Amino acid sequence: MSNFLTEIFYVLQPWIPHLLFVSIVLFVFQKYGGSHIQPWFFSKVYTPSLSNYHVKLRSMKQQHFDSMKDQISADPILRKKGALRILEIGPGPGFNFEFYPAKSELTVVEVNPFFEDQFFKKQAEHPHIKMDRFVVGFAENMKGVPDNSIDIVVSTMVLCSVRSIEGALQEIRRVLAPGGKYYYWEHIREYKYFWVLFVQHLLSYTVYDLIFGCRLNRKSDEVIKANKCGFSSIEQQRFRTPLEPGFDQLCVFHSAHVKGIATK
Numbered sequence: 001m002s003n004f005l006t007e008i009f010y011v012l013q014p015w016i017p018h019l020l021f022v023s024i025v026l027f028v029f030q031k032y033g034g035s036h037i038q039p040w041f042f043s044k045v046y047t048p049s050l051s052n053y054h055v056k057l058r059s060m061k062q063q064h065f066d067s068m069k070d071q072i073s074a075d076p077i078l079r080k081k082g083a084l085r086i087l088e089i090g091p092g093p094g095f096n097f098e099f100y101p102a103k104s105e106l107t108v109v110e111v112n113p114f115f116e117d118q119f120f121k122k123q124a125e126h127p128h129i130k131m132d133r134f135v136v137g138f139a140e141n142m143k144g145v146p147d148n149s150i151d152i153v154v155s156t157m158v159l160c161s162v163r164s165i166e167g168a169l170q171e172i173r174r175v176l177a178p179g180g181k182y183y184y185w186e187h188i189r190e191y192k193y194f195w196v197l198f199v200q201h202l203l204s205y206t207v208y209d210l211i212f213g214c215r216l217n218r219k220s221d222e223v224i225k226a227n228k229c230g231f232s233s234i235e236q237q238r239f240r241t242p243l244e245p246g247f248d249q250l251c252v253f254h255s256a257h258v259k260g261i262a263t264k
């Protein structure tokens with residue numbers, strides 16, 4: 001047990017003062033300063049802290065999204081143009097633009113309005129994507145998006161933050177056209193190392209929730225696989241992001257991932 005605690009302390013030690021400081025500041029602001037501080041702060045720290053992650057995993061993500069190009073739109077007008085209607089939930093700063101096939105028409109539903117500027121800057125670098133709408137709202141309630149209207153839904157590292165995974169999945173299935181596909185790539189609850197899971201629980205209900213609005217200990221893979229909302233097929237694989245120096249100091253706590261495609 002003492003080895004176990006020493007190991008946890010060793011991994012977390014350089015981060016403890018920073019995490020504590022930011023948590024206390026956010027706690028005070030949330031309590032006394034309204035609800036805007038956390039989303040604003042998150043939009044500022046997220047992009048620089050995750051850019052390495054996205055560079056290192058680019059080719060793996062590319063492979064995951066590659067089959068999108070074979071999808072045929074359910075909309076006859078888009079089909080004629082060889083285009084797809086894509087909905088991304090929680091795009092943040094727009095790291096996924098580069099994976100979308102040319103001529104895609106993109107709607108996004110993002111709860112944090114402070115990402116809007118970064119998102120549109122990124123969009124300017126990808127003129128082959130036509131921006132339809134940036135909706136500030138919840139994936140669990142996409143009432144502005146009609147039933148059966150979307151060819152592809154995408155989420156990457158979003159189910160850790162939504163209020164209800166089941167609610168988001170129901171909405172995703174509702175808006176997808178028959179035969180439409182949901183591509184997901186999510187970090188999940190640790191399934192092998194008990195001590196990592198232990199720290200995930202600790203962080204999830206404290207600093208991670210306060211700073212990133214994120215739960216490290218979610219079993220998103222199991223919830224999707226349970227398929228309560230009735231996808232016709234689900235193919236998914238667990239994988240781990242690399243544990244290597246310079247990748248991401250805290251990555252051991254969100255190394256367990258799942259990627260998959262669910263078809264309506």
Ligand SMILES: C[S@@+](CC[C@H](N)C(=O)[O-])C[C@H]1O[C@@H](n2cnc3c(N)ncnc32)[C@H](O)[C@@H]1O
Nearest residue numbers: 090091092110111112138139156157158161162
């Ligand atoms: C960890 S970030 C991931 C950003 C981006 N998808 C990526 O892969 O880098 C989670 C994103 O989901 C958004 N988000 C959280 N809860 C949401 C919800 N209920 N509906 C829509 N977006 C949500 C957050 O604002 C944030 O932009």
